[in-house]
Amino acid sequence: MTALTMPAGPKRDAGLRPVPWRRMAWVTWRQHRAALGGVAVFLGALAVYLWLAGLQIHHAYATACRPTGSIACTINFTGRFGITAIFVSVFLQAAPALIGAFAGAPVLARELESGTFRYAWTQGFGRTRWTVAKLVLLAIAVAAAAGAFSVLYSWYNQPFFAAGYAIPFSTRVFDLHGVAFTAWTLAAFAIGALAGMLIRRVVPAIAATLAVYAGLALATALWLREHYMTPLLTSHPNLPGSAWIVSQWYIKGGNFAFPARGSQIVNALSQLCPGTSDVSSAQCLSRHGYTQWTSYQPGSRFWPFQWIEGGWLLALSVLLIGVTVWLVRRRAT
C-alpha cells in the first residue's frame, strides 16, 4: 500500500551536534500553553479586580486620609475597604500554591501517566535536556507572571500600608509584596514538578503539592521567619507600630520571672495586685520591681527579610528542580 519511499538513508555526521536548545521554546509553549494560559487568566482576572478596586481605594485614601489618623479616614477608608482587602489577601495566600500545583505538577506526571514519556524521552533531544529546558522555561514564565502580579498588589495595598492599617511583617504584606510572592510561586512550581516525577499521577501530585506547600508556608510563617535575623531587645514599653514582636517576658532583679503571656503572669497578678484591671497590670508589675522585655524585628528589616526569604526559596527551587532532573536522568522505567 505504500507507493512512497523515503529519500536515501541518513548521512552519518562525524561530529554529532545536539539539537539546539531554542527548539524547546516552541515545544514547551505548544505543550503547556493551556497551563500558562490558565495562569494568565487566573492572575489576569485577579489583576483586573485589583486594578479597579485599587483605583477606588487610592481615591478614598487621597480624599479621606489627610491626616492619616483622622475619623474620616477610619470611616471612609479603612472602614469601607479594610475587610475586603483582608479577604483578598487571605485568598491570595493560596495563589502561589494553585499556580505551582496546576502548572508544575502535570509537567512530568502527565507524561508518566499517559505513557507519552516513552515518546518524548526517546527523541534525539535527550530526556535530561528536555526536562531542564521545560522546567526552566516554565519556572521563568510563572515567576515572571507572579512578579508582575505582586507589583500590582503592592500598589493596591499601598494606602493601607500608608494608613498604618497593615504592618510590614503581617502575612498580608510580607507574603504578597516584594520578592516573597514570586519566590513562593517559584517554589510551589518546583515542588509540583518533583511531586509529579515522584508520584507519576497528575491528580495525586497536585494534591501532594498543595499539602507540601501549605506545610512549608505555615512552618515558615510560624517558626522560621522570625529567626532570619537576631531580634532586637528592648525594655521600652512603647514599640513602634511597625515592629514584629517575637516574644515578651518579665525579669526581676536581673533574673527571668515569667513570660508575658500564659498562666504564670495571671497567677502573679492575682497574688501581687488582686482586683486590678488589665490596664493597670503593667503598672502593678512595675511597682513590684518587674521589668518587661521585648524581642522584636523592626519594620525597617522588611527588605532584608524579603531577600532572605526570596534567597532560600530560590535555592530550594533550584535544588528541587535539580533533583527532578536527576530523577529523570537516572530513572528506570
Added chain:
Amino acid sequence: MNVIETSNLGKRYGGTWALRECTLAIPAGHVAALVGPNGAGKTTLLNLAVGLAEPAAGGVTVLGGLPAGSPAALDGIAFVAQDTPVYQNLSAADMLHLTRNLNRRFDQPYAQARLAELGIPPGRKAGRLSGGQRAQLALTLALARRPRLLVLDEPVAMLDPVARHDFMATVLTAAVDDGVSVVLSTHVLAELERVADYLILLSRGRVQVAGEVDDVLATHRLLTGPAAEADRYTERPVVHVRRAEAQAHLLVRAAADDPVPPGWEAHPVGLEELTLAYLREPGAAALPGPARGRDTQPSEVTR
C-alpha cells in the same frame, strides 16, 4: 554491525528479574522479531536498548557499539512504544512539528505525504484518531526521523487485521527500500512468517533461540511417529512433544540430512509452529551460544 548487542544483561524490578543473563547480538539489515509470552522480558529488553531503562547487570550497546541512551544512539534509533503513545490533545500536524523540533533530522515532506496517503487530516487531534491511524501516525513520526534502527514494542497488538497489515507493510517498505534495521516485539505469531527474517525467542527473562529465521528452521525438524515410541527417541534433543491419538509429533533439533529413525517421518517445520513449541517449553533453549536448562525434560502436551 550489530544494531543491538547485549552481554549478561539483567534488569530487576523490586525483587524479581524481568530480564536475566541476556546475551545476544542482532545484526543490522534484518527485521528481527522478539517473541515471547507476556512477562518474558520483551518490553524490558527494548526499554534497555532505547535507553529508557538502566541495566541492573551487564551491558547493552546499539548501532555498532554506542551506549544505549547516549545522544548518538537516540539520534539513530526511532522507538514506537507499546500502545503507540502520542499526545492526545495535539493535532497530527502538531505532532509532526513537535518531532521535528526534538530531532536533528526530520523529513517533513515524507511525513506529510504519508499522512495524506493514510487519509489522516493534519488538523485532527491525535486523541480522535482510530487505533490504526494513531499507530500509523506514531510510525510515520518514527520513520520521518530517518533512523538507522526502528524499534517497535508490540506495535500491532491492539490493531484489527487490516490496520495490522497496513502497519507492517509500512515497516517492511522502510526495511526493504531504505535499509532500516527493524527490531520488533510481538506475540502475534501470524505476522511472523511474513515480516521477520531474524528470530529471538525470549522466555522468563532468558533467551531461548536467537538467529536468522532460515537457519533456525533449517536446524529443526518435525518427526511424526507412533506415540508409544515417543519417549524412546533420544538421538537428537527434543524441544517439544505433541501427542495426537496414536501419533506423536516431536520437534527436534536436527538438520535436514539427519537420519530418521525407522517408523518415523521427518517434515520441515514452519516458523509459527516452531515458535509455539518453544513458547510451550520455557525450559528449552537452542542456537546459538550456550544452551541453558538442557536438563529440563520437555513436558508433554496431549491432544
